[in-house]
Each structure stands twice: as C-alpha cells, then as structure tokens.
Amino acid sequence: MKPLIGIPTHTFIADNITRYAGLASYTRAVDRAGGAPMLVPLNLDDATLRAIFDRLDGLLLQGGLDVHPQEYGEARAPYCGEVDVAEDTTELRLLHWAFEKPLPMLAICRGIQVLNVAAGGSLYQDIDAQLPQPLHHPHIPGNPPNFLAHTLDVEPPSRLARALGTTRIAVNSRHHQSVKQVAPGFHVTARAPDCIVEAIEPDDPQRFTLGVQFHPENLIDDDARMLNLFQTFVREIQLRQKDEG
DSSP states (O other): OOEEEEEEEEEEEEEEEEEOOOHHHHHHHHHTTOOOOEEEEOOOOOOHHHHTTTSEEEEEOOOSSBOOOGGOOOOTOOOOOBBHHHHHHHHHHHHHHHHHHHEEEEEEHHHHHHHHHHHTOOEEEEEHHHHHOOOSSSSSSSOTOOOOOOOEEEOOOOOOOHHHTTTTEEEOOOOSSSOOOOTTTTTEEEOOTOEEEEEEEEEEEEEEEEEEOOOOOGTTTTTTHHHHHHHHHHHHHHHHHHHHH
C-alpha cells in the first residue's frame, strides 16, 4: 500500500464561509513520489486529531502564513505578516506527537519554520527588517512559482545532499521569514549566499526529518532531483514500514 502522508491545511475564508485548504502542488508531488496525500483539517479536538495522526505514515508541512511569534516567546512586530492561529495549533500538536513517535517528516517553507519553533527554536519575523543587506527572498509579483531566485550550498553528508545528489543547486524563493535560533537537536544543512538558513535536519541520523525553506514541489517538472527529494521521503517511510512489518 502507498504510505499515507498527512498534510495539515490552512484557513481560507471567502463570503463568510470557512474552508480548510491545501495547495495542489503538494498533493501532486506526494502522489508523483508514490505516496497517498491526505489533507488534515484544523480545529479538531485532540481525540479526533490523534485518531488521524495514528493512521499517518508520514507528515508533510506546507507553506503558508507566518507562525505567530507568541509560539517562540516574542511579541508580534509590525513587520510580521498575517498569521493563522488554528494552523499553528494543529501543526504544533502534530509535530509534538511526531517527535515522540518518531514519524518521518518533510517540512517546506513555513513548514521548516514551524518545525523549528516546535522543537524550541525561533524565527526572524522579517528578514529585510532584521538582517543587513539580505538577498531578496520574498516572491516577486509576476515571477512564476518555479522561478530560480538564488543558489544554496548544501552540507555534503546531509540527507538533503544525498537526496539532491549535489551540494550546490539553484532554488526558488517565496518567504520573508526564516530560521533564527536553530532548535536544540537540529543543525543547519543548507544556506543561501547571504547565510539565510535554507535547510535543517535532526542531529539524530536515525530520524528522518527534513526542513527546507525553498519550494521543491514547484520544481519537480523542471528538475528530477526535486522529485527525488519527495521520493526519498516516501522510500524512507516504506523502509521503516518493512522493518517494522
């Protein structure tokens, strides 16, 4: 059976109707990689959310709005963007359960940020406001999702380097926040030319948890290495299932 990959949704309100949404680019990437994507709604009670979690084989955290700074002990600055408290609550709960299990995880853009926060790290609320002379990391209107904004350097022994088959690669960029203090038990495995953190992984090599700041789901049709990142995630789950089976 295909591994079941949970993807927490985000809140989308239109015409006073609340919807829980997920981007098709993530579900498509998981499907192409051999997994079965399942969108996880927000605002569930603990028992219901736990019942869903216990059926998952892996967890994928998608991009989205800013993580509320209260989650890492800071006041919300004027340059912090829009937040989704329901998404924060659901993802943090799932992450803490996933750390305990442990459950294989792939965290993308906002995903790397909430992963870092859940593990005890912090974020820059706005790169341009808090760091001197950074590259331009936010989306530029008019650029397609697969626009390659900058390169990144990847640590050679990392899971990311093994999945991509390289230690330098061009990536897209659509974020204004990033990892500041790396969480205990994690280390940086890729950086942009301005030293912004682009990937983190756990110190424990037995745990498959990979957080990336760029958007590989938008690049799977252009670069087979990006699809292999998702395939590596799915294969890792399948290997664990075989070992446990």
